[in-house]
Amino acid sequence: MINIKFPFALTLSVCYAIPGRVVSVEGKTVVVDYFGETRKAHAVDCPVRPGEYIYAQGGIIVGQISEAEALPILAAWKERFFELKKVDAELSSASTEARGALGAAIKKAMAGEALSREDMLAVLSTRNPAQLETLYFAANRLRxxxxxxxxxxxxxxxxxxxxxxxxxxxxxxxxxxxxxxxxxxxxxxxxxxxxxxxxxxxxxxxxxxxxxxxxxxxxxxxxxxxxxxxxxxxxxxxxxxxxxxxxxxxxxxxxxxxxxxxxxxxxxxxxxxxxxxxxxxxxxxxxxxxxxxxxxxxxxxxxxxxxxxxxxxxxxxxxxxxxxxxxxxxxxxxxxxxxxxxxxxxxxxxxxxxxxxxxxxxxxxxxxxxxxxxxxxxxxxxxxxxxxxxxxxxxxxxxxxxxxxxxxxxxxxxxxxxxxxxxxxxxxxxxxxxxxxxxxx
Ligand code: SF4
Missing domain, CATH: 3.20.20.70 (Aldolase class I)
Structure with a gap:
């Protein structure tokens, strides 16, 4: 397992959500930037404006945070965010090639096609440990x-x-x-x-x-x-x-x-x-x-x-x-x-x-x-x-x-x-x- 060293105090002091910067607002739909990646969130009862910083959970904006508070958190997170991505990429890099019905189901899912009931039953009937491992790799890669x-x-x-x-x-x-x-x-x-x-x-x-x-x-x-x-x-x-x-x-x-x-x-x-x-x-x-x-x-x-x-x-x-x-x-x-x-x-x-x-x-x-x-x-x-x-x-x-x-x-x-x-x-x-x-x- 790959280990990245972060000071424990810092790990616990950060929250279970990263603040994001509001890029645009259209009605209740808000586009939020996280280190260059944008996501949409819903402003149910928390009106926000572009440039402000927010926390979102489950696609809902749950709170705002001032720029002065957000920037140090983001600075502490930035390097970690990309290091974590590297670890994730490494752990998701194994082969997803499989033979037979399982292989066909994996290929379909990877190509964005819907699985048929037969595909699903083929996956559920998989028992071979090596094939199961490939199934888990494929699902993790897709995630x-x-x-x-x-x-x-x-x-x-x-x-x-x-x-x-x-x-x-x-x-x-x-x-x-x-x-x-x-x-x-x-x-x-x-x-x-x-x-x-x-x-x-x-x-x-x-x-x-x-x-x-x-x-x-x-x-x-x-x-x-x-x-x-x-x-x-x-x-x-x-x-x-x-x-x-x-x-x-x-x-x-x-x-x-x-x-x-x-x-x-x-x-x-x-x-x-x-x-x-x-x-x-x-x-x-x-x-x-x-x-x-x-x-x-x-x-x-x-x-x-x-x-x-x-x-x-x-x-x-x-x-x-x-x-x-x-x-x-x-x-x-x-x-x-x-x-x-x-x-x-x-x-x-x-x-x-x-x-x-x-x-x-x-x-x-x-x-x-x-x-x-x-x-x-x-x-x-x-x-x-x-x-x-x-x-x-x-x-x-x-x-x-x-x-x-x-x-x-x-x-x-x-x-x-x-x-x-x-x-x-x-x-x-x-x-x-x-x-x-x-x-x-
Ligand atoms: S599973 Fe049934 S018995 Fe258990 S908490 Fe839920 S409703 Fe009650």
Whole structure:
């Protein structure tokens, strides 16, 4: 692995987004320059003018910064930015030549052609280690060529482990009577987000909970508004199926992102694993969130018992067709206190194949390495990033609650201080030549 030496203090003091200079503004669309590369960002409620400096996350302008503050940060970043690109180029330079159906699928993706269902099934059926390696190289190369080395880093705050639903694959389902439940109050949420944003430089935070009706719409709106007004961050909601009115209200309060997975396209499997729930309702809500203007993250679970390769291909195709700003999918990990306790966990290879195939099928996508992937071991996140992913999630939940957000067993970093998790993530990104930044769309 190639190592670039940066002073640690400098690494941690820089933010998880690089400031950009506004080049032009047309309506709400802003063109931003990052060291000569331009990206577009959306000014939802942050009017800017050419020449000003901004931070963007998920394609949304989340805050401004004065020129006097921006220039030293950019000067510190400039050399690193290009050194990181060199490392990334080196790590993406391996051959992507493969024989047979896999080779044909890779060639198509590289040429910008859409993959057929047959191509996708051929990729998913690949088992040969050398061929798999080529698949990951190809996906990583495509990521580099289409999107460069920016990697957005989101913090996730799990603020309540209460849930009214009983999903068979989930450890915090209401049927789990052994779990100690918690709820963070508005002050605790504010403090935890403040620590992540002010002390550690996070520019994007996901507020996650079970479907917990204790938090009324007005409570959530007040929390979001306060966070939005105080911190220049992208706030993403991961709170399940709430009413459209609730989401509308929270968007107005300043939460511009929504994370809602559809879990599986297999309708029968969906109804069996999510009692009382309908896939069609979930999809309607996801589509509505996109239409509403939310920065949308969606996806599915990999390795559910009864799921087939055809299902996974359909899951990837559906994710793409929903036009998300981020693909978010993770492995099913059986929890001992669920009806699926004795089911098998998928192999790491299954998750990496899904990441790589998602990249081939949707080259422009932001693809997240979920925290659940880390249950496969310390190298899993790096493997995900080298198989085509370009986004990371760090758990910013206070340690006293982290273990209680017990979605699946073996959750990584439950006792780890946040500062250590951040340092490790930055070191990982640096070793892979990725800039911990979100350069917009
Ligand atoms: S998966 Fe989500 S909705 Fe289902 S029980 Fe778990 S937290 Fe609740």
């Amino acid at each position: 580099k060529e289409r999107l460069g080395n920016a990697c957005c880093v989101h913090g996730i705050l799990e603020f309540s482990n209460h849930c009214r639903n009983d999903c068979h694959y989930c450890g915090i389902r209401c049927g789990n009577r052994t779990l100690k439940r918690y709820r963070m109050d508005a002050e605790e949420i504010f403090e935890a987000v403040g620590h992540a944003a002010d002390k550690l430089g996070f520019k994007a935070i996901v507020l996650q909970s079970g479907e917990d009706s204790f938090y009324k719409d007005e409570m959530l709106a007040a929390i979001v508004k306060k966070l939005h007004e105080r911190f220049g961050i992208l706030i993403t909601l991961s709170i399940g199926e709430r009413s459209r009115e609730c989401y509308r209200r929270l968007y107005k309060a300043g939460a511009y992102g929504a994370l809602l997975r559809f879990e599986t396209t297999n309708e029968a499997l969906y109804s069996r694993l999510r009692p009382g729930k309908k896939l069609a309702d979930r999809l309607e809500l996801i589509k509505w969130l996109k239409r509403m203007g939310f920065v949308l993250a969606t996806g599915f679970l990999i390795g559910l018992p009864g799921q087939t390769a055809e299902d996974t291909a359909n899951d990837i195709l559906l994710t793409k067709s929903l036009g998300p700003d981020m693909h978010s999918f993770g492995p099913f990990i059986p929890h001992p206190i669920t009806p699926l306790a004795s089911a098998a966990k998928p192999a790491q290879e299954d998750v990496l194949k899904a990441i790589a195939l998602s990249r081939l099928a949707d080259p422009q996508a932001k693809i997240l390495v979920t925290t659940a992937l880390e249950t496969f071991g310390p190298g899993a996140r790096a493997a995900g990033l080298l198989a085509g992913a370009n986004s990371l999630m760090i758990n910013t939940t206070p340690p006293k609650y982290r273990r209680l957000y017990d979605l699946y067993p073996g959750k990584a970093g439950t006792d780890e201080p946040l500062e250590d998790a951040v340092r490790k993530a930055v070191e990982l990104l640096r070793s892979l030549g990725r800039a911990p930044a979100d350069l917009g769309v």
